[in-house]
Amino acid sequence: MPLSRIRNAMVSGLVLLLGRRRRRPRPEDTRMVPAMPPDPAAELVVLGLLGLSSLCALGFILIYAFGASLPAETQLLGIAIGLAFLLFAAALVVVALRLVPTEEVAEEYPPHEHPGEQQVIAEVIDESGTRLTRARLFKLGLFGAGGTLGLALLAPAVSFGPLFHVGDFLRTPWRRGRRLVDENGRPYKASDIEENDFYLAFPEGTSDVEKEQMAASLVVIRLPVDQLRLPPRLKGYDAHGILAYSRICTHAGCAITLYRAPLFQPDEPRPALVCPCHYSTFDPATGGTVTFGPAGRDLPLLPVYVDSRGYLRAKGNFDGPVGPSWWGVRMWKAQP
């Protein structure tokens, strides 16, 4: 009869939840873990916390399954699973503080050393070598072979990259006569470059991948010619005040995307190209000299000219390698 089965099931369930077994403790002297009084209230708290934790975990599953239309989905999921864990942790804390026998046991630290065993080990190793008459030579041979074998195994790692060839550091995609274009490939005319503005430029004909080369991108500005104070070696690098600097800071390689362009020169800081990473500040009027910040090298300048149709073209290559400093950065000129 189903009714009696239901009743039996309910009784069993109640007994499971509410019944407590009185455990008969073993005599004190045979126990490994000391006996301590039970704490039924704490048990109930733990059960409650575990129950809540399960609910939260279930909640996580439900939100995950059906919560697509809910706003703040990530927050709800996070709260559900986070609380599930934290309530579980709380239950364990109560178990640790109240339900587990509290014992403080003393025992000896392990000995500092084991002279006997050490002796035996040393003797075993020494005595094993008594058949050898050329012990030292053997050691040399083993280490030599092992070492060279190790080197041999490491040798293919050299192919990971051009370990010995640093020519790329000098190479740039700029050639004499190459036009300056914007991000969409449109060539710049000298008349496009206005004062108090700064422009992103690339060599004409470079692909998106090639644009990512450090030596490709430029920051182009125009200063009034009477404000220019370029050193003799950079004379003629500008095109009527248009200056094309490398966009890559010589300190640590970030893009220079800050241009300090005073509206009212008498009251405001002078024009400057600044890097947002460590605030290296370069003076464009004097050839990119460093006026503040950690950069150790002037900003490289690309010589430009205006062709017969008004387009900006490179006159040659930068006055020095582009990008952060390295061993040979002052030894060689930039090359196409």
Added chain:
Amino acid sequence: MTRRAVRWVDQRTASAPLLRKALRYLFPDHWSFLLGEVALYAFVVLVATGIYLTFFFVDSTKEVVFHGDYYPPLYGQKMSEAYASVVHLSLAVRAGLLIRQTHHWAANVFIAAIVLHLFRIFFTGAYRKPRELTYWLGVTMLMLSLLEAYLGYSLVDDLMSGMGLVIGYSVGLSLPFVGQNLMNWLFDGMFPGSPRLWPRMYIAHVLIFPILIGLLLGAHLLLVAMRHHTQFRRKKAQTERTILGVPAFPGQAPRSIGLMVGTAGLLFLLGGLVQINPIWLWGPYHTYSSTNGAQPDWYLGWLIGGLRLVPSFDFTIGHYTVVPNPFWGGAAFPLVVFGFLYLWPWLERRFTGDHAFHNLLDRPRDAPVRTAIGVGVISWVFLVFLAGASDRVNVTFGIGYVSQIWVYRVVVWVLPVVFGLVTWWTCKELQASEVVVRERHAAESEARLARMRRGQEPPGDPGALEV
């Protein structure tokens, strides 16, 4: 039923003697001993969430065009597949953002916990003989974790982390004589490297470094277990020879498991409630793009401070650029700090002549010179770290950036010495006050004993005084 299970295991593994020892292994009692465990559990969460992330991340810098309707500001933009895969995971995969943010918070908390744990080890002298090896493994794990975390957030290829990657590259470039060869080799060409760079970083982050850290962690824990944990001298029973603590089972187990579950819960809560590294806002990285206010994660903030503080110079000899500028702040500074950490046990042994075994811990005041030097070094690193955030301080509080830099350049050398001296003096004073209390206690016990003998006081324990 317990007996049957234990029998089954022992018959197949012969591990009952080991399990018995493990079950009753003793844990001395102090809250600061749990800091290492917090780091361990954060690592567990990292691995678990990290495995999930590997199922979505694409380790390729191939250019793709973003066509996700779920985020209009990026629609139609060119970006790497790697970046697109992380945007997709964050904004279009259910629970993807939760797991990703939990992973990043776990990394932050992991390293913070290691640092606190390192402080505890240092200031209590736990690194002394016979635990130097354990200590060195720990310092190595700290170094590896910093690199691992840096690799992790750089893999996303967003604007901010891309800037961080080129800076790391430049620091590598600045290593004297060999920097450019080394970086050329590692990156397979000049920055931004070849298409093989990203798979390399990915394998390093998901396989090589986790295995290395895992192995070192295993060895670290094994050594702790074999030498047993150090303890404070709080009770008479705790000596160099005798350890007093809580057995692993049943006492410590719910504690440790509770800490693990609690750490996981807190990390998931953060992962759901507090946004971290919203890379869809930064946009993809290009070598010709940058943004103001870019900062590394906090555990590398000391390096950006170093890079910003060094004045403008490359050290050259003729045409040879021997030491480019980023070397000092980006490489020499951490080398000195880690060098100090590695060498410290040996330095202390050499200068104090203390070659004894130590199972008991010092309180910081019990070793004034060590504590003072520790505070000095920590404040040195921390001041440089603060210098790295001085532009945000300018934006928020209006204190000029250039002035701050100049002040920091002086202060990072002067203040650590001052703090060290103040610390040393404080420790000495604390020790002296304890001597006074002890002597007073002894004198009062004597007086009480004398009164007891004369019959002016009821008998009892003369030392049992009100404090």
Added chain:
Amino acid sequence: MRAVLIFTVLAAASLLAATSARAAPGAGTPKDPLAAYGYHLYGQYCLGCHGPNAEGRYKEPSGATGAGPGRAQGRQGGIGPSLHGVGALAADFYLRTGYMPLRRVGLQPRRRPVFLSKHQIRALVAYVASFGGPPIPHPKPELGSVSQGLQLFTEHCAGCHQVVAQGGYVTGALPPSLMQATPVQVAQAVRIGPYVMPKFSKRAISDRQLDSIVRYVEFTKDPRRPGGWGLGYIGPVPEGLVTWFLAIPALLVLCLLLGRRLRS
């Protein structure tokens, strides 16, 4: 013959009068009543730095100091620029943001509470506009594309203003957050290039591109935060603060709770 002569002389005289009225409006109050009121206000608030006739005062050396946030630039070369040709676009921008009147010559203009009434601002704008120049722009962000806006903003603006327009630092100045900038003010600032901000003409950034930038700036005022608390959208600094001041204390509390098990 005499009539032709008289007519010619009268025509020339009136032409002269008309042109001289335009060239030297300070010679008299503007005819337009609004601009006339503006002229009166100009004398009260602007004359000291921008000179009579709004010609500017930069030919004489000035002992004023300041440049950048509170720091001395050194000897100042002048006091205030000429307002000829800046138009209603600039006047409206500087007055509505409170950038002008400037507290101290050489300091970076910052947003300040505007004490002029709307009518007074309109009057001053009319007066400055009488010297010629561009009108107040009317950007249409709804015609722009937020994706184009992000790309343009990253290329031209993010270096100083931060990619989510939270503001930042450049040596000698503090590019502000754009949280309070209205669409019109964004359009105005782009065309003016106030203080040390670059100036973007229609050639560099077309009106349609400007619409996209304005639309993106509006987006940055409340960017989506699917991950929860946005922390200011500036990245790792606040994240580190949360780690050390929220997460670690919570974990320390847990350690303290679990750590002291044995009550001696």
